[in-house]
Every structure is written in structure tokens, then in C-alpha cells.
Amino acid sequence: MIPELWRVTHRREEFPGTITLSLTREAGGPSPIQPGQFNMLYAFGAGEAAISLSGSSASPAEPLTHTIKGQGLATQALCKLEVGTQLGIRGPFGQGWPTHLAANRPLVIIAGGLGLAPLRPLIYSFLKGHLPARRLQVFYGARRPEEMLYQPELGHWRSSFELVTSVDHASTDWNGHIGVITDPLRVTHLECNDALVFVCGPEIMMRFCIQVLLHKGVTESNIYLSMERNMKCAIGICGHCQWGPNFVCKDGPVFCYRDIRSWFQINSL
Amino acid sequence: MKVVTTLLKEHPFFTGLADKDLAFLSGCTSNSHYKEGEYLARENTPANHFFLIRSGRVAVETFVPNYGPLCLMTLHGGDIFGWSWLYPPYLSAFDARALTSVRSLKLGGQCLRDKCEKEPRLGFELMKRFTKVATERLQAARIQLLDLYGPHPSQGIPRCDP
Numbered sequence: 001m002i003p004e005l006w007r008v009t010h011r012r013e014e015f016p017g018t019i020t021l022s023l024t025r026e027a028g029g030p031s032p033i034q035p036g037q038f039n040m041l042y043a044f045g046a047g048e049a050a051i052s053l054s055g056s057s058a059s060p061a062e063p064l065t066h067t068i069k070g071q072g073l074a075t076q077a078l079c080k081l082e083v084g085t086q087l088g089i090r091g092p093f094g095q096g097w098p099t100h101l102a103a104n105r106p107l108v109i110i111a112g113g114l115g116l117a118p119l120r121p122l123i124y125s126f127l128k129g130h131l132p133a134r135r136l137q138v139f140y141g142a143r144r145p146e147e148m149l150y151q152p153e154l155g156h157w158r159s160s161f162e163l164v165t166s167v168d169h170a171s172t173d174w175n176g177h178i179g180v181i182t183d184p185l186r187v188t189h190l191e192c193n194d195a196l197v198f199v200c201g202p203e204i205m206m207r208f209c210i211q212v213l214l215h216k217g218v219t220e221s222n223i224y225l226s227m228e229r230n231m232k233c234a235i236g237i238c239g240h241c242q243w244g245p246n247f248v249c250k251d252g253p254v255f256c257y258r259d260i261r262s263w264f265q266i267n268s269l
Numbered sequence: 270m271k272v273v274t275t276l277l278k279e280h281p282f283f284t285g286l287a288d289k290d291l292a293f294l295s296g297c298t299s300n301s302h303y304k305e306g307e308y309l310a311r312e313n314t315p316a317n318h319f320f321l322i323r324s325g326r327v328a329v330e331t332f333v334p335n336y337g338p339l340c341l342m343t344l345h346g347g348d349i350f351g352w353s354w355l356y357p358p359y360l361s362a363f364d365a366r367a368l369t370s371v372r373s374l375k376l377g378g379q380c381l382r383d384k385c386e387k388e389p390r391l392g393f394e395l396m397k398r399f400t401k402v403a404t405e406r407l408q409a410a411r412i413q414l415l416d417l418y419g420p421h422p423s424q425g426i427p428r429c430d431p
Contacts (some may be wrong), residue, residue, distance in 0.1 A: 071420075088377075113418030136414045143418035145427040168342060177329070179342040180409045187281075188349055 001235070002090025003042045008081050009180075015147050017070050018114065019079050022053060023089070031064055033057055035121035036096030036226060036254045040234050041066060042088030046077030050231040050249065052118035053092070054099040057125070064089070067117040067149065093234040094253050097198055098224060099120060099131060106191040107133035109211050111202020112142055112181060116149045118199050118226050118253075123159045127160055136161040137190065141181030141205065143167065145174045164188060177214075181205065182212050194215035200226040208262070210257060213254035273298045276374055280321045280351070281347045282398060297380035304365040314318060316353035316361040322346055325371030330364040338364065342385050352399050353390045354378025 001121040010022035025031055033039070036269070049072070062174065070079035081087060105124070111119050123138065124198020125131035138157065138216060142148045144167050157163050164184045166177040177184050190213075195219055197207050207223055211225060229248040231243035236250030244263035273295040277283050283291060296303065301320075303309055309320055319328075324346040330338040344350055348367050354406060359378065385392030 035284070075287045141418070143416070147418065159386070162279050168418070177343050177345070178340050183342075183405075183409055186405070187345070205414065208412060226375070 001090045003040070003048075003090050003232065005086055006064070006089045007086050008083050011081070011083050014067065014149050014151075015130070017079065018067065018149070019058075019070075020065060020150075021078070021081065022055070022065050024063050025089075027085070031059055031092075031094035033064070034096035035099065035125065036118055037092040037094050038118075038231075038234075038253065039049070039064070039089050039091030039093070039236070040231075041068070041074075041078055042090070043074055043081065044086070044088065046198040048080060048088075048090075048232075049074040049077075050093070050098070050234060051075075052116035052226070052253070054120050055124070056128075057121045058267065066119075067114065069114050075139065077155055080091035090234065093249055095251065095255075097254050098227075098256075099125070102131055102133040102196050103104070104132060104134050106135040106137070106195045108195050108197040109138045110181065110197065110199040110201070110206075111139070112209075113143065114149070115149075115199075115201030115226070117200075120150065120197060122198065123240075127157075132195075137188070137263045138162070139164045139166070139181050139185050139188075140167045141168075141201070143169065145176070146172050162188075181210070182208050185209060185212050186216075189231055190216060190218070195222060197223045198226075199223065203228070203264075220258040220261060221256060224254055225260070226253045226258055227255060227260075228253065247262035273300065273374070276300070276323070277321070280323065282321055282349050282376065282402070286394065290394070293388065293391065294346065294376065294381070297377045297384060300319040301373050301375040301377050303373070305367055305369055307344060307367050307369070307371075309365040309367065309373070310363070312362065312364050313360055316351060316359050317378050318351060319354055319378060320350040320365070321376070322350065322373040323372040323374065323390040324349050324369040325373075327371055328364075328366045328368050330366055332364070336365075342406075343368065349402060352403065354381065397420060 002143055005026040006023045008021050008025055009024050012020045033053050035057055038050045040048045041051050042048045051066040054067040056062055068075055068078045070076035109119050125137045166181045166184055170178050199209055228246050230240045231249040232240040232248045236247035241248040272362055274291050307333045327344040329342050330340050331350045333339045349429050
């Protein structure tokens with residue numbers, strides 16, 4: 001698949017080193033992508049990186065939104081793109097969040113750090129009434145208050161559904177929890193029998209969250225994770241992202257915990 | 270007005286504890302209220318009490334010279350604060366400062382120790398509950414140390430390799 005040309009139409013720095021880009025296709029036309037799926041973003045001369053959709057997916061005509069943290073050569077180059085510059089995009093790829101399972105059920109979203117980005121499309125869907133979940137609870141953990149994503153939106157979210165935020169470090173003028181996200185998760189009431197839980201964050205954070213969820217009575221088949229591996233081809237050929245019998249780019253990035261539990265617990269994978 | 274035994278029973282720390290044990294412990298318990306900014310405990314001062322937080326937010330802090338107070342974690346309704354009364358030298362390890370108006374139950378450390386000595390079965394039950402909380406806090410502290418949301422470990426977090 002050859003990258004198509006897209007252009008940056010809006011750029012917002014979430015905090016130093018992490019930006020959100022709005023993109024439109026040079027040739028026009030729709031760009032259907034589902035929450036949890038990703039595109040390969042190509043910064044010319046630097047390389048490609050797999051980046052999840054972080055904006056609304058309600059209409060294919062809307063600009064594409066991706067949130068990027070500059071960590072390697074390609075992502076750092078993407079973070080430097082200014083409004084008006086071009087980039088290449090291949091996609092969408094992968095299996096997204098199984099939103100059809102949320103019908104008339106309580107949905108719990110647990111996000112750590114940049115992991116909020118692939119989950120934000122679900123929040124938008126819920127707010128627009130497109131996600132048929134009965135109730136939404138969102139747990140969001142970050143390093144510091146100033147390193148939280150989408151800060152202008154958090155207040156609105158808090159008034160629209162139950163949003164629990166936690167940071168590892170903060171001064172005491174911070175109004176949320178200080179500590180790990182598993183603490184508020186442990187003490188908050190979840191409708192564990194029926195709840196569908198979507199988790200995205202550093203793998204170790206997801207591991208600890210799963211321990212809490214299972215202890216609270218959430219079943220393995222109701223927990224879905226978005227995994228991250230070094231994806232290159234994005235179509236399950238090159239093997240860079242092979243994980244047990246799965247290719248994260250093709251079979252994931254969203255997996256049901258029940259199906260990947262045995263791979264999740266092997267350190268070297 | 271609720272009696273102390275009822276309030277003890279309602280707190281998650283004592284979930285499932287027998288009524289007779291709650292009644293026994295209520296003799297050590299008083300209701301307490303702290304205004305925003307007041308301290309429940311101060312670092313390096315005698316740890317005379319154990320707190321069951323009923324509502325409000327409490328910052329567990331330590332003072333860093335040339336920086337000021339550093340908040341290590343926040344506690345909320347349903348949490349507990351303080352186990353330094355269990356072990357000599359019975360000194361609080363951290364400050365506990367009310368970030369909002371805080372309602373709590375305050376149990377006397379000396380009184381609790383005496384009761385647990387007299388009733389080892391209850392003492393063991395309480396010890397199991399304290400150990401569970403201490404283990405959860407230790408695990409949380411370890412996760413915080415990992416700096417999960419910071420730079421990827423490949424970008425310079427030291428390893429323990431020889």
C-alpha cells in the first residue's frame with residue numbers, strides 16, 4: 001500500500017513533546033476509520049510510525065486526528081510538522097475496539113498516559129450518543145497534571161460522565177488523586193458482572209489494572225486491551241510486531257484479554 | 270446521630286468484622302473533624318492515633334528541604350492513615366494534611382495495642398487488615414517508582430544488571 005498525501009490543518013501541543021494533529025487528505029474523499037484502529041504516518045525523510053486515531057470517527061468527512069509523542073526519529077519528525085505541511089498516510093489498519101459489545105452495558109475505560117488517545121474516539125461516540133453503552137466510567141492516570149492529554153476537554157467530560165483522574169506526582173493544589181490509577185480503580189464501584197472494560201496504557205500498568213479488575217469480579221472475556229509493538233508493514237507480513245501467534249498490526253492492536261492472557265504473561269515477548 | 274460502633278462498621282477497613290469486636294474497639298474510638306489545612310499527624314511526632322477517613326481528602330506529605338512539602342499520595346473517604354502506632358518508636362513517618370474538610374474516626378494507638386494484647390485473635394485480624402493495606406501501598410509506591418508514563422525504559426532508566 002502506497003502512502004497517500006495528507007496535509008496538517010491544525011496542530012496543538014498537548015504538553016512539550018506530545019502533539020495532536022488534524023489532517024485532511026489532499027485528494028479529498030472520505031477516510032473511514034474505527035476507534036482503536038491506526039494509520040501509518042509517514043514523515044518524509046524520517047520514516048513511518050503507527051499512530052492510533054485519537055479524534056472523532058463519527059463522519060469519514062471529518063479531519064483525521066492523531067496524537068503523537070515524540071520518542072523516536074519518525075515520531076519526533078511528525079511532532080515537528082507545522083500547519084500546512086504534507087505527510088504520507090497508509091491505513092486504516094488493525095482491529096479496533098469491539099463497540100458493538102457495549103450495547104446497553106456499562107463501559108469502563110482505563111487509560112494511562114498516551115493510552116488515552118486511542119480511547120478518546122469512544123468518549124466522543126458516547127457523548128454524541130453513537131455508542132450504545134448504558135453508562136461510562138473513565139479512569140485516567142498520568143505522570144503529572146501538566147502532562148495530561150486533552151486538558152481543555154477534561155472539565156466537560158467530568159460533567160458528562162464519571163471521570164477519575166490520578167497522577168503520580170503533583171503539588172497539593174491538584175484536585176485529583178495522587179498515586180497510581182489502580183488505587184481509585186480498586187475503591188470505585190463498578191458493575192463488574194456486566195461491565196465491558198477497555199484498557200490502554202503502558203503494558204505494566206495494564207497488567208496491574210487487570211489484577212484489580214479480576215479481583216473485583218470482571219471476567220477475562222470482558223476485558224479488552226490495546227497492545228503496542230514495533231509495527232512496520234502494518235499488514236502482518238514483516239513480523240516486526242509478532243506476539244505469540246498474533247501480529248499486533250493485523251490481529252490487534254485491540255485484543256480480548258481472555259485470548260492473549262498466556263502471551264501477556266511471558267516476559268520476553 | 271450514629272453511634273461510633275455503627276460508623277466503624279460502615280468503614281471499609283472493618284468490613285466483615287464481628288459486632289462484638291467493633292463494640293470492643295469503639296472504646297478506643299472518637300469522631301474527629303479537620304478543617305482544610307489542618308494536620309491529622311506530623312512527621313516525627315508521636316504517632317498516637319490511627320485514622321479511618323470517612324470523607325474528604327488527605328495529603329500524605331514529607332518535607333523536602335529547599336523545596337517544601339512534597340505530596341506522596343492522597344487519601345480519600347474509605348482509606349486509612351497511620352500504622353506507626355503499632356511499632357516502636359511510635360513516631361509518624363509522614364505528615365497527613367487535610368486538603369478539604371475531613372471527617373474521620375480516630376482510634377487511640379495505646380488503647381488499640383492494649384486491646385490487641387488482651388485479645389490476640391482480634392489483634393491478628395487487625396494485623397492482617399493492616400498488612401493488606403500496607404502491601405497495596407507498597408505495590409503502588411513501586412509502580413510509581415517505575416515512572417510508567419515517562420520516557421521508555423530504553424531511553425535511559427537504569428537497570429539492575431551487574
